[in-house]
Amino acid sequence: MKTLLTLILYTSLSMTMFAQDSEKLNILWIIAEDMSPDLACYGNKVVTTPNIDSLAAKGMRFSNVFTTAPACSPSRTALAxxxxxxxxxxxxxxxxxxxxxxLPKAVKVLPELMRENGYYTGNIKGICGTGTGKDDWQFNVPGKSWDTHSWKDLTKRQPFFAQINSSQSHRGFSSTKNIAKEKIKIPPYYPDHPVSRHDWAGYYNEINKFDRQVGDILKRLEAEDLAKNTIVCVFADHGRPMIRGKNWLYDSGTQIPLVIYFPEGMKKPKAYQAGKTNTELLSAIDLVAETVLIAGGKIPAWMQGRSFLRKDSKPRNYIHTAADRFGNVDTCSRAVRTDRFKYIRNFKTPGSINECTTAYRRASHPIYHLLNIMEDKNLLTPAQAQLLKPLADEELYDLVNDPYETLNLIGKKGFDTIHKELKERMAEWIEFSKDKGLEKDSDAIVEHFREYGNTTMKSRAKSIQKRRLSVEKYFK
Known part of the structure; x- marks a missing residue:
């Protein structure tokens, strides 16, 4: 009788646990590399992105999302x-x-938090023509990170939390096919030149390819009867791979798209509105916090991300972003952004924006060479020439009247109050967040990055010269 009662109790508990798990939705992150909100559903009329557009139309689109850093490894470190x-x-x-x-002792990576809430986790490789398995976390992983890299293994163990990383919109660009170059709107800080248009066309074509990958993933979810219980989030690790984009704290380096879709008929957070656009300021790490809540967990006290889909979610008034060493470029900048203004403090000013370009980027970015050549020939506009002038210690921009962030308002009449407010806010955040980027680097770190610069400049010298010659031919 005792054995029978134990068996009945065990079966009852198992059924209860199964019922609880079956109510939990799978969560899938699809992450692009180096992609700003350059999608048709965000107003771009040159790209063709029907799959993401459709997901946004039936899901929810977020128009003011920013990563914590404008490059992959620091940004992904925060996302982890x-x-x-x-x-x-x-x-x-x-x-x-x-x-x-x-990592600090209290901090856990997201896959571990998801496991604690009953999820099987995966960073999937080799699915639908994509899936790089990229983490790029810049800390030592304490113990286990992901449970699997296999889609087949993942889908056997539901509920699951997974990410699929695509490198499609990362350089290099393979083709400009099907892109109307004449319709591309070149930002005013780049020369409107065939070199610029060709480069942007290549980037846009890669976005089209990423959209097709998303479409293939969504079709696979349908084919495997997973679409009905899988939340899909599509976003990027930081902004576009262009000079003054990636590696810089302008919106072109930190603003990303975010589309979230909850299956129809499934319970949704109170603030989720299908077919609507959310315009609140969001940090990418807020998606981490919201994912934990969707999984049935609680946001840990140490986590700096916050919810944004709950009835009691507290909107952000400020977005904080940071840029530090990128390879051999020894930089240290911080930015604070409101819905209208952005203040940037460059604690280090190692040179101009164009000069602060790593060997890899000099070998792969034709606009880097275009700017230098046109400067030599005195062909640049003031906005373009600014990219070859030393960085200012401070920058302030009115994002409503100057969305390309070309007119620095520091010292301009009428902007002293907002300058003071944002400068004070930044100082408070640096202290509150215990910003270690303002501490002196160790000799070992300085030497590591110095050696990296020397090595890569030598190894890429021929590629850099080849790229330069490919641009020079337009001026002969």
């Missing part, structure tokens, strides 16, 4: 934890293995 990379002391791109810091 919901904590700013500067708080973790993992802010440079990128450390050697032996120089990576440990």
């Amino acid at each position: 934890t919901g904590v700013y990379q500067t708080t973790l002391g993992a802010h440079h791109m990128r450390y050697s293995t032996e120089l990576r810091p440990d």
